[in-house]
Structure formats: structure tokens, C-alpha cells
Amino acid sequence: MNPILIPIILPLASALLILLISEKTRYIKELLTIAVTGICLLSAISIIASALFGVSMEFASAWAGSGIAFTLKADKLSSFLLLGLSLFSFVIAIYSFSYKQKGNAGWFYFNLLITASFSAGAALADNMVTMLFFWEGLLIFLYSFIALSQSGQNSKKTAMKAFLINGVTDLCLLTGICITGYIAGTMSMAGISLNKLTLDGWAALGYVLMLIGALSKAGAIPFHTWIPDAALDSSAPFMAYVPAAVDKLLGIYFLTRISVYLFTLNGFAQLGLMTLGALTILIAVMMAFVQSDYKRLLSYHAVSQTGYMILGIGTLNPIGIAGGLFHMINHATYKSCLFMTAGSVERQTGSNDLSKLGGLFGVMPVTAVCFIISAAAISGIAPLNGFFSKELIYAGTLNTGYTIFFIAAELGSVLTLASFLKLGHSVFFGKRPEALNSTREAPFSTLLPMLILAGICVAFGFGARLPAQFLIDPSLQGLGLVHTEAIAGFHFNGLFWTSIVVILIALINHIFGLAAASGVASKSSDHIHYAPGFKEIYAMAERRMFDPYEQTMKHLPSLANILYKVDRFFDYLTDDLPSFVANSFSRTSQRFHTGSYPLYMALTIAGIAVYIIFTANYGGIK
Amino acid sequence: MINSFTLDWFFITLIFSAGLYCMLVSRNLLRQFIGLEIMSKSCLLAVISVGSVTGNLALAQALIITMIVIEVVVVAVGLSLLVKNYRLTNSIDIWSLNNLRG
């Protein structure tokens, strides 16, 4: 078998196998999943090695005919992505080994493996229709993943929300792909890239529609709203896996593909993308800053960080794109790690509420260390990976000349750090509540993945040259981008000093907040939360006034009612009206045929008279 | 001066409408047949009038003889239906013939 098929077929087959395994067995499903994802990781390594040092693997098979072929192509970007996806699948599989609050184990691993398989397929697919197939498959299992992760009604509702948002945007994607494929004359991405499209006429529409699909997958504003809800209504492994890792990776991957690989963008599109990125950063981080739930706070950050990637790719210069891609993998790493710490805390304490947590550093030191590392990474503190990717993005942004976006991004950084100061302070430091005194450290199977990911954060930070050389640079080459600047390395330039300033501002803000909240860490954001002007906006946000989905849903019943009436009308036209008319005519005729001879005679005579007058006038004598 | 043919037809129309009026107005089955008979007469007169004006008197006579034979059989059949109906239902009211409806 072609090794390129392993990451797709193996998880798929084992997912089906898992459903056959009895409910009562213990650890078989878990071990099977770990083994399968491990094999996938190994094959992903071999694939990327082949892509980096040899020829890209390919697999092609005639599928539906007429230009739609089942084509997989592991070029450098795809195999880089595949590596990331496989890594997270593997780590999550380990993490959820002993994690109890993940719903039915069989279904959880089924969904996990299916997601792994389909995401690998989407990453590797070269033909856009093939990619769409996997992409839509992910959508279906996104629903089942959320819906089956908790037994309550809320998870179903959130699952439906996620499903609808992604379903609509996937429909856009479908339309966009059709338009693009029609204009380009081929469905193969490699084929289109040979002769890139420009944004004019229908092609622009196709690009925008595909952009919507990609952004929605990545979870950018305004398609992000299901993620914070899912943070409350689903399990930590799911959050660590899908919204934090897989969706980000795929969304940004496809964004890169279309923006760089398939289309030649103009300045207007660049400005639009960067604006969108900056807005995503700011709005999401503002929301994140005031959250009081561990996972929900993290989920807003997951949205906010997407903004950096979009900003980076939107710059359209190699440095910015490299930053976007680097940030993509970095973000997945530390955000997964953060969600895992959240899961671990939830697992050990039973709570996610910041006001009920505190002082856990003493009892959960490993978790706390992992948290600190990844929080530092996400905040862009110097030698960790987040610093380097953000630095690349800042540099790319400055290269475009739009300083305002740089400032917005830095402001986002300040708030990010501030919110993590608040989070870390309220969870791991400060005074420990009485109820948490018996808390113990999480088991090894939970700690191991966190350690792995935290280790990657550190490694990619201190040895940023390594991923830059072996992952990012080849990906840029794969995209056909040429750059002259070094994309990795620690420089004591202006950006470093800016980051120091950022750290200081955040610290000052935190101290000020603490003072304002009289020492309660979980309330250290209240001075902004309840500041005049912000207060109302936040209150409206809490009421979901800005959630397009909720707003649509609110107005949907009336719309649906109108549509229902319209439908009834058509139904009436096709079903009831004919039979009603026929019946009423029939009844009239029945009433008419009274058997009364005079009536019949009169009718006959009248008919004769009309006939004779007509024929005499038109056909006859004159 | 109105010619003979036109005047004939004027009276034929009157006789015909008398018969028609009888058929329309009467409830008595027998009167229906009387009206019918009067209408037949007007028809007969029409044929002979046409035969006269076209000079086809011989043909008209042939037709009239056949028509009279048919007329007598039809009237006989009609009257026998009437009598049969009278024997069965004891009524010759045409308005009572409304058992078949719907």
C-alpha cells in the first residue's frame, strides 16, 4: 500500500473496528487508538521526510470522472500539515487514555479516529472535490463529536450550532470550489497553481466563498461563536483536539492555499485579510480577558490567535506567511497544551470556574509548569516559540507599511498576557480554597502529552531554527515563495524590546487590576470589564447580541414561519386545491343533476339556442 | 309584399314555438307528447314548403310519408311508455320523475 494512504485508511478502518468492540472492555479501545495514531505519526514522519529529501508522494485514482479524480499529493506544505495533525491525534489519544469526562469511550475514539482520518485526507487532497469530500465528512463528525461528548441537552444544542455554522460556510466553500474549478477548468490545486487566477469577476466571488469556508474552519470572527459554547458544553480533549488543533491547522492551511497558491491577490484583498485578522485578535482577546471560565477563556484565545495567523498570511509577503504558518503550528501546540491543563484541572477538581479555583501550584506542580510554559508561549514571551512566530508576523506586518495593524497586534499581545496573568494567578497561585485541599496531581497518562507539548514549545523556542529550516522554509518553497530575509533567529532588535514593553504593560495592568479587585485574582479584569462604555458592550456580548448565529436563530422562527406559510400555500396549490376544486365542481354538478326533467329540458333548449345563434352568425347564412 | 315561402315559414315558426312552449310549461306527460306532435307537424310543413319552393315536390312527398310513419311509431312508443309508467307509478306527472339524481 502506498504510505500516503496509511494516515487516511488506517484510522478509518480502526474507527469502524472500535464500534465493534464491546462496551465492557477496558483500555483496548484506548490502546488501539494510541497505537493507530502512533503509526500514523510515524508514517507522517516518513511522508514528510520523503517530501523534504526526495520526491513528494502521490496517489491518484479515477473517481467520479470528468476531472474529478481522487488525487492525494503530499507536497511540502501538506506533509507539514499532516505531521502536525498526526502529532496532535497521537497526543490527544494518550491524553484521553484515562480521561473520564469525555462521553462514551467507544464513540469518543470513533470520532477521534474518523476526524484524524478525514483531516489527514483533507490535508493531503490535491483535487478540490476530494478535499471537499473530507472537509464535509469532518463537518458531520464535528456534530457527533460535540453531541456525544456530554450527555446533556446543551451539547446537542451546541453541536447543532457548530454544525449549522460550519454547514452554511461549507456550502459557501462548495459553491466557491465549483466556481473556481469551472473558471480554472481543472479541480486539481496543483493544476490551478500553474496558472494562478486573479481576483476579477466570478473568480473573486469564488475566492471570497472559499475564504469564508477556510475562515470558518479556522474559527475567525464572525464564524467563531460555536467555539466558546463548545468549551462549556463539551470535553477538554475535544477542545484540545478539534478547535485548538485540527480546525486551526486545516483552516489556515486552506487559507494559505487559496491566498497564495491558487490566487494572486491584490492590495485590496490584502487589506481586507489584515483588517479581519486584526479585528479577530482584538475582539476575541477583549472577550477572553473578562471570562471567568477556564476553558471558555482559552477558547476565546483560540479565536484571537487565529487573528494573528490571518494577519500573517494577509500580509502576503514571505515573512508574514512564514509567521502565519509557524504561528499555526505553535498555536496548536500551546493551545492544545493549555486545554489539556484545563482538562486536567477539571478532572482533578471538578471545576472550571476561576472563582472556585486557586493555589493549585502546590498540589499540581507539573500541570502548573506546563501551563506556565504554554501561557508564556502564547503571550509571546521571549525565548518560547510563540515569541518567534509573533515576531515574524510583526515583521511581515511592518513590511507592508500598515503600522496600525502592528499596533493592534501588539495591543492584542498585551491583553493576551494580561488575561493569562489573571488566569494563572487565579488558578495556580493565590489562596487555595478549602475544598481543593485534597486535590492531587493528575495521572501520568494525562501529564505525558502536556509535557510533550510543553517540551515542543520550549524546543521550538530555543531551537527555532529547526522548525524554520525543516518545516516552514520548505513549505514556503512548496508554495513557490522566495524570500531573502532569515526567518528564524533571536535578534535584539526593536521587536524584542517591544515585547518587553508589552510584558511590562501587562504586568502593570494586572497589578492595577488586582488592586482594584482587592486581591481576588479571578476579578482582576473587572476594572476593564466594568469600565464605563465597555460594560454595556460586554453585557450585550454576554446576551449574545453580536453572535450572528444566535441572532439569526432568534429571527429564524419568524422567517421559518413565513416560509412555512409559503410552503403551505404551495402545498395547498399542489395538493389541496385541485382536489378541492374538483370536489366542489363535482358537488355542484351533483346538486345540478336533480333528475328534474324541466331543468334538463331547459338546459337542452338553451344549449340549442346558443348553438344555433352562434352557427347562424359565424358559420352560416351571411 | 311578403312572398309565400316567407309567410309559410313565419307560421311554421309560430307552430313550432307553440309546441316548444307546451313541452316546457306542462307537467303533464301527455301534454308533452301533444307538444311534441305539434313540433313534428311544423317540421313536416317546413319540408313541404321547401319542396315546393325548390320544385322538389316529389322528393318532399317521399320524405313526408316516411316521416309520418316514423312519427306514428314514435308517438305510439311514447304513449305506451306513458301508460306503462302510469301503471307502475300511478302518476303521469313529469315532475315526479326525479328518482335518478346526483
Next chain:
Amino acid sequence: MTYHTLLFILVATAAMTAVMARNLLLSAIMLALVSVGASLILFDFQAPWAAVFELSVCAGLITVLFVSAVSLIRNEEGKVKDLRARFYAMPLVIAIVAVATWFYGIPFFDSLKNCALSGGRNNSLGSILWDIRRFDLLGQVSILAAGVFVINSIFPRRKKQK
């Protein structure tokens, strides 16, 4: 006012009387008068064969049929409540028809007369016509046979035997 026109007036009057008469027997007799009038008209048209047939069959046989039918249902006669007013309105209706025909019908009949194909055919002899219309005799035989079967069917002899 020729004899011809008088005959037509006679027939029309007799017809109206037949319709309007309260007594069914009178109606039947008036019907016979209509037939007699028609027969006279036929004589006037120089159609003696038809006139004799009309006189014997219609004025004779049909009147007999009507009178016997009237006698068979005599006791029923009074039961049927005809609206007499409608019959009394008849002269009015006929008058209206007459006026209407005078204005609309007469031009129509005139135009009909103008369409008439006259001449060239009155040299045909009766015997030749009988020859041409030979098939009608078959029809007459059929309808007479049918009449016999119908009477036989409607008034079966079997009943009398029982």
C-alpha cells in the same frame, strides 16, 4: 289573405288551442284538427300522396292513440297540477314570438329563399324518386317492426295469460 295563408292560420290557432285546452280530450281533438289543417296545406301544395297519408295516419291513427291514452289515464288527469297561468300566458308569448319573428325571422327566411336552388328538378317523376328513396322503405319496415317489438316488450302477452 289567400286560402293558403288562412290554412296556416288555422293550423296555428288549432295548435295553440291544443296546448291551452284544459281538457286533455279537447287537446287531442285539436291535435287532430292540426293534422287536418296540415293535410289541407299539403293538398294545397299539390302533394296529394302525402296529404292522404297525413289525413289517414296522423289525423286518424295518432288521434286514436291519443284518445285511448287519455281514456286509460283519465282519473289521473285532475291530479297533475299544471300552473294554468302559464297556459293563459301563452297567447302573449306567442305574440311576442310572432313580433320577433316578423322583425328578425322574415329577413332570415328571405335570405334563405334567395339561397334556394330552384328549377331543373321539378321534372323528376314520383316513380323515379321512389326508386331513389327505395332504401327508405327498408327503414320504414324496420321502424314498423321495431314498433311492434316495442309494444310487445312493453305490454307482454304473457301477463294477460296469467
Next chain:
Amino acid sequence: MTTSLLAYLLIPLFTAILIPFAARKRQKLADILATVTLLAGLINIGAILFNPANIANSFAGVPEDGFALLMIFVIYLVALCVTFFSAYFIGEDSKVNRVPYYSLIMTSVAAMCGIVIAGDFFTLYIFVEVLAVTSFAMITSDDSAKGLEGAIKYFLLTFPASLLILFGIAFLMLTAGTFSFENIKIIIASGMPVGPVVFAVSLILLGFLIKSGVVPFHTWTPDAYEGAYAPVSAYLAGIVTKISGVYAVIKISIMFRLFEIRAYHTADILMFLGMLSIAVGALAALRQKEFKRMLAFSSISQIGYIILAAGMGTPLAILGAIFHLVNHATFKTVLFLNSASLEKGAGTSDMRKLGGMEHSMPWTSWTSIVALLSTAGVPPLSGFWSKLIIIIALWDGGAKTYAVLALLFSVVTLAYFLIMQKNIFFGKPTEASRNAREVRPAMLAPVVVMCLLIVALGVFFPYIYAYLVETIAARIIL
């Protein structure tokens, strides 16, 4: 009128006269005589129609046109079915008097043959009257009050038709000097003004429209069919009213093609009345509770198709009209005979009292399914093809609205027949149907033969079409 086909008229007439004498002592002899006569006639006409030599030279050696031959065949076929059926239907205790009954049937066969082979309008009129007179008597065969009511209504409501025909003949005599079909054609061809002739022919046409029961002159039809003695209603609906009215309408509409533009308005009226009949018949049939009455309305609707096609007047439309006339004779005979079987087997043909009859009377049930599907125009049965021809002809002739409406109302046809089938034959057995028994095989035989004919006409349609074109279109239309 030619004398070549006179035998088909004279022999049944002779049998009719013979029956009262021959069957005086043994009543059973009446139906044997009638059946034998009809069978002999059927074989004879079949031999002429299906003689390969005749077909090969397009009936050049046969004096009459193919339409007349075909009609004689159908007349004999339906009459034979009805006499054969009646022979077993008339029970020992029936009020029906066999001798005059069979005499009347034979006379009406003779009259119908007279209509078909008549060469002028007056002869046509005579035989139409003969046919009408016999039908009145046949309707009242069983001495029921309903039958009498139907007969009297039939008598009085179609009487204006006779007058109209006679006035039309008078006008024809005045304006054309003749009423023979051939001579009228010659006169038209001679190029003289035809307006008055058209008027005269339109009057005659109106008479025949009344006789064929077209809306709004249809009012006698349901009453006569419902009241009639059961096998007689099959005979009436299957062939009698078709020959006495529709045949002449088709004949006149063929003639109308010669009148060119002067007759267009009359043809328009004809099409309008045809469409009206389709609509009113189909809609009125929807809610009928009495099987025979529903069939009567269905008959009105089907006649509408024939009239519509005749009004269209193109060769294809006339062909469709004739083929539909033949088909109508087959399937309507089957349905009416089945209603008679129901009366015999279950004692009633009221839909409200029947249900689930397929268990007790399976043959009746399945034959009626075949017939109703054919009526509704479901392929590959014969009714489908004739309706298809008619609709195609309408579409080609430019009457697209009529074509669409005709198509629509065949759906309604299917609807009411399915309602009927559901109410009577499917569903839960009722009290009446639990006690019902299938009628004897001899009574099923005519129905089954007709059903086979329906299927055969449908399945072998290509041959039938070629045959129709050769026999009918080649001689009378083109």
C-alpha cells in the same frame, strides 16, 4: 348508399322477425338464434376485415369504406357479448321477456348497421329513429320504475335532436337540393357559396350531438344508463349511443374538412363542447356513489375526447377519434357488464354497500382493473394509444390548451376510477360482499374476451396503427 353491406342489416332484421315465431314455445331458442346470427355476422365481417388479401390491396375490392366495416365489426362484437351475457344473466324469475328482448336487440343491430351504411342524411335519420325506439324499449326491459324514468327522459330529452335533424334536412334540401353525403361533397367541390349548407349541416350536427350526450345535452345519459336493465346499459353505453350520435358526428366532421374556412366556427364549437364534456363528465364522476351512474359520467367524458378530436378534424385526430370509439366500446362494455355481474353476484351496484369484492369476485375485479386502466389511458393498454393520438393531434393542430387539459383530465379519470376500484373491489368486505359469489364462467367469457382485446389492441398497437391508417385513413380521410 350501396347495397353491398345490406346483408348485415337484413339478416338481423330477419332474425328479429323470426324470433317471435320460432321461440314461441321454447324461450331459450331466442338467445340461441340471436347469438348464432351475431356470431355468424361477426365471423363474416372479421373475415373481410382481416383477410390478408384485402389488407394487402388496401380494401380496394371492398365497396364500403374501412370506417363502416370497422364499425360493423364493433357493433357485432358488442352485441354478441351482450346477448351472450344476457342469455345467462336473465334468470328464470326475471320479469324480462326474452322474445321481445332479443328481437329488439336484433332490430337495433340492424338499425345500427343501417346507420353505418347509410348514404344520406335522411336514411341516417330513419335508422337513428329506429335505434332510438328500440333503445327506449330495451331500457325498460325489466319493468322497473327507474328504467321507465330513464327511458322517458331519454325519449323526451333527445326528441329535439330529431326535429333539428329534420330541419337541417329541410335546409339542406333548400340550399343544396340533396342530402346525400357524396352529392354534398360534389356541391362543395363545385365552388358555390357554402354558407347556408354549413348552417344546415351544423343543425344536423347539433342533433347528433344531442343524441351522443355531449354536455350540455348530456342530462339524459346518466339517467338512462343508470335506470336501464343491467346488460342493456352495457349495450347502450358501449355501442348504441355511440353509433346513433358519435358516428354521425365523426362523419360530419370529416365532411367539414371540405368546407374549409366556413366551417371553422362550428368546428370550434365542437371542440369546446368536447372539452366541456371531458371536464364535466370527469368531475361529476368523482363523487358518484352508484357504479353505473359513475360509468355513465365517465362515458360522457370519454365521448368528449372523441368529439374533441373530431372537432380538430386533422387526419390524425380523426384517426384517434375512430380508434378511441373502438376502444371505448371495448372498455365501457367490460365495465358495464361488470356492474351487471355485481348486481347478479352481490345484489347491488351501489358503492356504499360494496367493498372487498376482489375476494369473492376476483375475475370481475381484475377485468375491471384492466378496463379502467385502459379508460384512464395507462400504457400499454389500448386507451393509452388512442388518447395519445388524440393529444398529439391536438398539439400538432395548434390546440395546445385543449391538449394539456385533455391530458389533465385523464388524470381525473384515473382518480375516480381508482376511487371506484378501492370502494368496490378492494378494502374491507361488507355485508353484501361477504355473501357475494362470482358469476358463472359463461358470463365471464365476454368480459375476458373484451379484456384480451383491450390488451391486444394496446400491445400490438404498431400493427393496429398501420392497419387503421390503411383501412380508414386511406379511404375516407386522405
